[in-house]
Amino acid sequence: METKIDEIAAGIYRLSTFVPEIAPPAGFTFNQFLVLGDEPLLFHTGYRRMFPLVRAALARLVPPERLRWITFGHYEADECGAMNEWLAAAPQAEVAHGETGCLVSLNDMADRTPRILADGEVIDIGGGKRVRYLDTPHIPHGWDAGVLYEEATGTLLCGDLFTHVGDGPALTEADVVGPAIAAEDLFQFSSLHPGMGAAIRRLATLGPRRLALMHGSSFAGDGAAALSALADDYDRRVRAAFS
Ligand SMILES: [Fe+2]
Ligand SMILES: [Fe+2]
Numbered sequence: 001m002e003t004k005i006d007e008i009a010a011g012i013y014r015l016s017t018f019v020p021e022i023a024p025p026a027g028f029t030f031n032q033f034l035v036l037g038d039e040p041l042l043f044h045t046g047y048r049r050m051f052p053l054v055r056a057a058l059a060r061l062v063p064p065e066r067l068r069w070i071t072f073g074h075y076e077a078d079e080c081g082a083m084n085e086w087l088a089a090a091p092q093a094e095v096a097h098g099e100t101g102c103l104v105s106l107n108d109m110a111d112r113t114p115r116i117l118a119d120g121e122v123i124d125i126g127g128g129k130r131v132r133y134l135d136t137p138h139i140p141h142g143w144d145a146g147v148l149y150e151e152a153t154g155t156l157l158c159g160d161l162f163t164h165v166g167d168g169p170a171l172t173e174a175d176v177v178g179p180a181i182a183a184e185d186l187f188q189f190s191s192l193h194p195g196m197g198a199a200i201r202r203l204a205t206l207g208p209r210r211l212a213l214m215h216g217s218s219f220a221g222d223g224a225a226a227l228s229a230l231a232d233d234y235d236r237r238v239r240a241a242f243s
Contacts, residue, residue: 005057010153013034015033016031017053027166039068039126040062047081048081064090069093075104084111098144099135120133131149139200154208160215169217170218176216177230192234196231
C-alpha cells in the first residue's frame with residue numbers, strides 16, 4: 001500500500017491510501033486532509049494500523065511533531081483510530097471535536113483531554129486559514145457527526161458524505177452525486193432520518209467551492225448544487241422508507 005499526496009486547494013493536502021480488497025473490483029480509498037497554517041490541522045487520523053503509512057506521508061509536508069489540531073468527522077476507526085498515535089507524535093496537538101463526541105467517547109478514549117468545539121465555532125489556524133466546525137448529528141452516520149469548513153479556500157471537509165468507491169483522480173470536476181448514490185445503494189451506510197435533507201441543505205448555504213471527501217475523489221465546482229442534489233436523494237430515500 002502507498003499513500004498518495006495531492007494539493008486539492010491552496011494549502012490543503014489529500015493523503016490517500018487505496019485498498020483494492022475493499023468493495024472489489026473498484027476498491028476503496030481512505031483519505032486524510034492536512035490543512036497547513038501556523039497551527040497545522042489534520043482531518044481524519046486514518047486507521048491505527050495505517051498510522052506508519054500516513055505519518056510518513058504527512059512528514060513529507062510538515063514535521064509530524066508540529067501538528068496542532070487532530071480532527072475528524074465522527075468516532076470510528078477509519079476516522080480516528082490513530083488519534084492516540086498522533087497525540088503521542090505531536091506533543092502540542094489537541095483532539096478537537098463536537099460536544100457530543102467529546103462527552104460520549106473522547107473524554108475517555110483520547111489520551112489527552114479533547115477540546116470541545118461548539119456548533120459554528122471557528123478555529124483560526126493562522127496562515128490565512130479559518131476552520132469552522134458544524135454539527136451534523138447522524139449525518140451520514142454517527143450521533144457525534146460533524147464537518148469542518150475551511151473558509152479561505154471554500155473547502156468543506158465532508159467526512160463520509162459523498163462516499164464513493166474506486167481510485168479516481170484526487171480532484172475532479174465530474175459528478176460526485178451519482179457515484180455517492182450508487183455507494184449508498186451498495187453499503188447503506190447512512191442513518192436515514194427525516195432531518196437529513198434540511199441538515200445537508202444547511203451545508204449547501206456555505207457555498208463551498210471544494211468538497212474534500214474521505215472516500216473517493218475530491219470535487220471542485222458548485223458544492224452547493226452537489227449538496228442539494230444529495231439532500232434530494234436522501235429525502236427520496238426517507239420518503240420511500242416511510243411510505
Ligand atoms: Fe464513518
Ligand atoms: Fe469513513
